[in-house]
Amino acid sequence: MTARRRGVRGFDGSALRATRELRHMTAEELGRSVGIQASLISAYEEGRRIPEWRTLAALATALTTHVDQLRPGHATTMEDLRCAAGQGQDAAGLTAGLGRSGYAMLENGHTRTLKPDVAEKLARAWGVEVNEVCQAHAAAVQAAGAPAPVLEGAVLAGLAAHFGITPVALLGIARGLQDQTERRSS
Incomplete structure (x- = not known):
């Protein structure tokens, strides 16, 4: 059986197992504390299933940890x-x-x-x-990452020539429009 695509991105079943074992809990005890079957806990730990956010949050609470502990290397977005x-x-x-x-x-x-x-x-x-x-x-x-360059190289020179302005002036116009767009959407 392969892992479902839905669920929390970056979830690590082995981190769930390690945290559960560190807390000296069985899969049955953890399952009972969050209201799910022990077989589902095992499926999460083995990577056959991926929990949804609410389930992951409940697991983290039951294990007295943060959800990020169960998804190492993934910053919360x-x-x-x-x-x-x-x-x-x-x-x-x-x-x-x-x-x-x-x-x-x-x-x-x-x-x-x-x-x-x-x-x-x-x-x-x-x-x-x-x-x-x-x-x-x-x-x-x-x-x-950094915003993609608006204009560069031959494209910049060609557009500037088409509009009869310098490449520096065209870049200034493009940056001004980009700043206006960012101000409007934030």
Whole structure:
């Protein structure tokens, strides 16, 4: 049997087993404490199944640990926080006072600035601390990397010549438009 595609990205079943064993719990005891069968705990630990966010949060609570302990090497993202709260991008956009696409840009790190009032609204809706939202956004920005160059090389020279302006002037216009777009979506 192969692992399901749905579930928490980065979940590590061996980390679940190690944490459970460190707490001297059996699969049956852990299952009882979160309201699932021991066979499902075994399936998670063996990588045959991947828990959904609510289940992972319940497992972490029962094991007195943080969900990130059960997904080593994976920083918590805004998507993780949103999904853990059971919210879709449309609802998160409404919560934040943004449209769905504006929120998606924020979640994916393409909007590089997270306004404090937006972070507070999302934290309240998701039941987390504001700093968790800010850290998740910072991770998204880092993962997104530097913005792709708008124009360069022969394309820049050709467009500048077409519009009868210098390449430096065209880059200035493009950067100004990019800044306006980022301000509007954040």
